[in-house]
Amino acid sequence: MSTDDDMREALDTFVTEARDLVQQLEEGLLDLEVRPAAADTVNTVFRAAHTLKGSSGLFGLRHLVQFTHVVETVLGSVREGDLEVSPGLVSALLPCADHIGTMIEGLAGGRLEPDAAQAAEGAALLAGLEPYLGDGPGATAVRHAEDAGAAPERSWRLSLRFGADCLRNGMDPLSFLRYLGSIGTVSRVSVDDSGLPAAEQMDPETCYLAFEAELLSGAPKEEIEAVFEFVREDSDIRIVPAEHQLDAYVRAIRAMPESDRVGDVLISSGAVTELEMAEALHIQQEQAVRSGTRPVPIGEILVEHGIVPRPIVDAALNRQRKTIETRSQDTQTIRIDAARLDRLIDLVGELVIAQSSTGLRAGAGGEAQSEVMRLVDEVRHSALALRMVPIGTTLRRFERVVRDVCVELGKEVSLVITGGDAEMDKALVERISDPLLHLVRNSLDHGIEAPAERRRHGKAAQGTLRLNAYHDAGNIVIEVGDDGRGLDREKILAKAVERGVVDADAVLTDAEVHDLIFEPGFSTASTVSSLSGRGVGMDVVRRNVTGLRGSIEVETTRGAGTTIRIRLPLTLAIIDGFLVGVGPSSFIVPLDRVTEIVELPSGPLGRDCMNLRGEVLPFIRLRDLFDIPGEPARRQSVVIVEQSGQRTGLVVDALLGELQTVIKPLGVLFSGLSCISGSTILGSGEIALILDVGPLVADHSEREHVRARRAA
Amino acid sequence: MSTRELRRIALDGELTIMTAAEQKERLLAALQGSGGLRVDLSGVEELDTAGLQILLLARREAARLDLPFELGAPAGNVAAVLALAGLAAEEE
Numbered sequence: 148m149s150t151d152d153d154m155r156e157a158l159d160t161f162v163t164e165a166r167d168l169v170q171q172l173e174e175g176l177l178d179l180e181v182r183p184a185a186a187d188t189v190n191t192v193f194r195a196a197h198t199l200k201g202s203s204g205l206f207g208l209r210h211l212v213q214f215t216h217v218v219e220t221v222l223g224s225v226r227e228g229d230l231e232v233s234p235g236l237v238s239a240l241l242p243c244a245d246h247i248g249t250m251i252e253g254l255a256g257g258r259l260e261p262d263a264a265q266a267a268e269g270a271a272l273l274a275g276l277e278p279y280l281g282d283g284p285g286a287t288a289v290r291h292a293e294d295a296g297a298a299p300e301r302s303w304r305l306s307l308r309f310g311a312d313c314l315r316n317g318m319d320p321l322s323f324l325r326y327l328g329s330i331g332t333v334s335r336v337s338v339d340d341s342g343l344p345a346a347e348q349m350d351p352e353t354c355y356l357a358f359e360a361e362l363l364s365g366a367p368k369e370e371i372e373a374v375f376e377f378v379r380e381d382s383d384i385r386i387v388p389a390e391h392q393l394d395a396y397v398r399a400i401r402a403m404p405e406s407d408r409v410g411d412v413l414i415s416s417g418a419v420t421e422l423e424m425a426e427a428l429h430i431q432q433e434q435a436v437r438s439g440t441r442p443v444p445i446g447e448i449l450v451e452h453g454i455v456p457r458p459i460v461d462a463a464l465n466r467q468r469k470t471i472e473t474r475s476q477d478t479q480t481i482r483i484d485a486a487r488l489d490r491l492i493d494l495v496g497e498l499v500i501a502q503s504s505t506g507l508r509a510g511a512g513g514e515a516q517s518e519v520m521r522l523v524d525e526v527r528h529s530a531l532a533l534r535m536v537p538i539g540t541t542l543r544r545f546e547r548v549v550r551d552v553c554v555e556l557g558k559e560v561s562l563v564i565t566g567g568d569a570e571m572d573k574a575l576v577e578r579i580s581d582p583l584l585h586l587v588r589n590s591l592d593h594g595i596e597a598p599a600e601r602r603r604h605g606k607a608a609q610g611t612l613r614l615n616a617y618h619d620a621g622n623i624v625i626e627v628g629d630d631g632r633g634l635d636r637e638k639i640l641a642k643a644v645e646r647g648v649v650d651a652d653a654v655l656t657d658a659e660v661h662d663l664i665f666e667p668g669f670s671t672a673s674t675v676s677s678l679s680g681r682g683v684g685m686d687v688v689r690r691n692v693t694g695l696r697g698s699i700e701v702e703t704t705r706g707a708g709t710t711i712r713i714r715l716p717l718t719l720a721i722i723d724g725f726l727v728g729v730g731p732s733s734f735i736v737p738l739d740r741v742t743e744i745v746e747l748p749s750g751p752l753g754r755d756c757m758n759l760r761g762e763v764l765p766f767i768r769l770r771d772l773f774d775i776p777g778e779p780a781r782r783q784s785v786v787i788v789e790q791s792g793q794r795t796g797l798v799v800d801a802l803l804g805e806l807q808t809v810i811k812p813l814g815v816l817f818s819g820l821s822c823i824s825g826s827t828i829l830g831s832g833e834i835a836l837i838l839d840v841g842p843l844v845a846d847h848s849e850r851e852h853v854r855a856r857r858a859a
Numbered sequence: 860m861s862t863r864e865l866r867r868i869a870l871d872g873e874l875t876i877m878t879a880a881e882q883k884e885r886l887l888a889a890l891q892g893s894g895g896l897r898v899d900l901s902g903v904e905e906l907d908t909a910g911l912q913i914l915l916l917a918r919r920e921a922a923r924l925d926l927p928f929e930l931g932a933p934a935g936n937v938a939a940v941l942a943l944a945g946l947a948a949e950e951e
Contacts, residue, residue, distance in 0.1 A: 309908075314876045319907045321940055340915045346887055349916055351879035356912050 161202055162255045163482065169248040170544075171195040176237050176244060177546045183232035193222040199247060210261050211250055214269050218243050221279045230279060238554075239275045241547075246272055300331070300365045301417075302389035306453070308357040310381025315352050318378050324360060326374055331364025361389060368420050385453050388418055397462040409446055412463040418455050427454060485573070488533055492720065495527045496809055496828055527809065531720055534574070538625070539567025541580050542614045545587050549612060552591045559598055559609040560591060566616035571623045572718035578695060579625070579715065582688040586627040586711050587612065589685065594631030594709050604706065606630070613710075622697075623717055628710035634703040636660050661701040665689040695719065696739065722810050724827075726835065727786060728801035729769045730777045733835035735827060736797065738805060740788040740840045747783040747798055755851075757785070757796065766796030767847050772822075788840050795844045810837060822846060865927060866893035871902025874910030874937075882910070886917040895927035906937045 175192035178185060196219040203211035218240065224230040246269055250261055261269065305327075309320045327333050339357040343349060364371065368386060375384045388396055400416050410428075413419040419427075427448045435442040446460040502523050542564045549562045595601075595610035602608055613628040636657065643649045643663045667686040692699045697715035716722075724735035747766075748757055756765045766785055769775070780800035787796050808827040813820065824839035868889045874882060890896050896917065903910075914930065921928035933941055 314907075314909050319876075319909075321906075321908045321911065338911070338915070340912065340919065343912065343916055343919060346916060346920050349883070351883045351909060351913060352876055354908060354912070356908060356915070 165251045168195045168199050172244045176240050179232045180237045189226050193226045196222050217273050217276055221276050243272050300363050302392050303362045304387045304389045305360045305362055306385040308383040309354050311353045313378055314354045327362055330366045331362045333360050333362055335361040368417050372420050393458045396459045400462040400466050409463045409467050412466050418459045423454050492530045495530045498523055534572050535570040536573045537568045537570050538616050541576050542567055560595055560612050562612050564614045569616040569618055582691045585688050590629040594629035596632055622714050625713045626710050630708040633705045633709050639663050723807050726803035726806050727799040728803055729799050730775045735835050735837045742789045743787050745785050747785050764796050766798050768798045790840050790844045865895040865897050867897045869899035873905040874903045875905055875907040876909035879909040879913055883913045890920055897929040899931050900933040903937050906940045
């Protein structure tokens with residue numbers, strides 16, 4: 148693999164991770180808008196920005212580094228408590244997250260530098276952050292009134308062993324002690340003169356003394372450490388939390404947000420400074436190199452060198468272990484290329500064939516054989532389960548949409564998401580996200596009323612939009628519900644008549660009327676906003692949903708709200724089918740299309756149609772359609788399928804029952820076939836074609852028309 | 860030994876690294892052959908670590924010789940240093 152390929156691959160990984168980080172950033176910011184004081188969220192958001200900056204630096208993406216640096220700085224002051232989260236701040240930061248996202252997508256497309264427009268946008272966004280930057284104008288106004296002085300005082304045990312030459316270098320240890328008095332209260336000073344040599348050997352200009360002292364101060368450890376900056380190199384300076392405060396540290400560490408690095412925990416607890424940690428890591432490395440063994444745990448080194456007492460290290464280790472445990476419990480995931488998964492599923496399919504052919508050869512029966520069959524089936528199931536992802540991530544993306552739309556329309560809406568852990572096929576999740584977006588916007592725009600109108604109707608000013616997902620009989624159901632004004636039957640009907648969609652004197656059920664909103668070009672909104680109401684959307688939604696073998700329905704109560712329910716199969720990779728046989732060939736009809744099955748009446752039939760309970764039912768002879776040789780069976784059956792309200796029969800020789808099966812797409816060679824949607828391998832190793840009912844019926848009626856015209 | 864007199868010695872000016880070598884010789888010389896030492900610090904204007912460790916050295920020497928060693932009458936800022944270092948002056 149060349150360096151370029153390596154680079155490309157690394158960049159791909161970066162892009163994938165960066166997308167996650169941008170999303171974390173966005174979700175976190177939205178969360179902060181609701182809970183401005185959520186320390187864990189502040190941390191997450193800060194870390195996301197920080198990691199983005201760091202990784203961008205690795206790739207030399209200067210514009211990204213510079214941009215995220217500013218974002219990180221602002222978030223840093225939030226984390227330090229210098230800056231309070233305000234709606235203004237969130238509104239300034241959210242577009243920054245978008246901007247970072249745009250640049251990441253640019254990277255994915257191979258553009259390493261932003262174009263002029265993006266650069267200008269970046270500059271404008273940074274200008275928007277100006278007021279929140281520490282040195283910017285107005286910064287003092289938003290700064291927290293409390294400063295470091297108000298921090299709780301902590302007691303430190305100082306052990307100061309100065310370098311022998313410090314006196315000669317003009318550094319007087321006593322002056323350090325005096326200076327400490329200016330940042331806290333120094334007490335219990337003791338002088339250790341055990342280093343003094345015999346009088347004759349004693350050099351008056353060499354420092355032999357060591358000091359111990361206790362310091363009570365509100366200053367962070369870094370500040371105390373900084374006092375000794377100039378003598379640090381030659382001296383041995385230890386600043387350790389006083390013993391009677393250990394409990395406080397242990398408690399603080401327990402309450403900290405999760406982190407998987409002991410070092411980070413210790414540093415953020417304030418017990419260890421970054422400088423000390425760097426030193427300890429250095430010692431750890433040196434030791435490992437010298438002894439040629441595995442490095443000693445960093446905690447041990449810290450304790451051994453008296454940098455931090457053992458109880459604090461233990462608490463930090465505990466914290467780390469808990470973090471790892473929770474992670475392994477709920478969010479441990481690995482990324483897999485989808486193509487590899489498909490390959491696995493394919494292989495499992497092959498395995499099924501190979502296995503059934505050995506079964507035929509070895510003769511029927513055999514306990515081992517059936518055990519292998521069971522296992523193969525289980526393997527297939529688990530392989531398919533690998534494609535399943537929780538839908539929550541997709542649903543949570545709508546938080547942003549809701550927020551932005553509310554700002555734009557001046558509405559107040561709270562989004563309630565339930566059932567986010569319901570799983571469905573990843574490919575489906577991606578394809579359903581756009582239709583959902585339409586529905587969400589629609590609800591916000593047309594469904595939920597403006598606050599004033601809501602109050603007039605005696606509702607709470609704040610509307611509620613519910614996104615709910617659950618599994619139901621092998622399907623996943625996703626609901627988009629609002630507590631808005633509901634659908635107006637009369638208005639829809641009037642519009643439909645005006646558009647000529649229905650006759651003026653037609654009698655329609657409520658469900659049929661509600662279904663009209665999915666007709667192309669149908670919008671009853673009196674005002675066209677930028678969001679919806681342009682008459683595109685709902686019909687696209689329905690087309691997309693049916694394209695995914697799903698269905699959509701509306702439930703509405705005038706004045707109380709509308710719920711739109713989408714029902715989808717869990718996966719596109721499996722189909723519930725009905726297996727039929729025609730001569731030696733097998734076909735699968737999607738089960739959700741089959742309405743009933745009747746026997747083909749014997750005797751001569753006129754045109755390809757029959758009498759079904761007094762109605763004319765056209766049918767298609769699959770044997771003729773696919774040119775299958777041989778004589779038809781004596782008793783043929785008609786599988787009745789329904790497509791867009793139109794019923795058609797399929798004449799077959801044998802009914803072989805229901806089955807759930809893996810869909811294998813057809814090769815490019817067969818891409819011209821419109822009435823076959825794929826193939827599958829049966830337990831017997833035979834191939835069955837899956838019928839695509841829509842085109843099948845449409846093609847047939849077209850042919851009939853042509854024939855009828857010719858005959859005429 | 861106890862028959863010999865407590866010798867008084869007055870230090871003045873600064874008791875710092877600038878004068879440490881010289882003061883060390885003075886103190887150790889004064890201790891030699893004395894019945895103990897009382898160091899009058901009233902004239903000392905400045906005391907640093909170098910000075911402090913000379914005083915500590917002298918005290919240790921005195922202890923080694925089993926002789927009394929007293930510090931007396933330091934001025935304000937010097938007294939503060941001694942207090943900080945845990946070296947209290949003794950009232951006469």
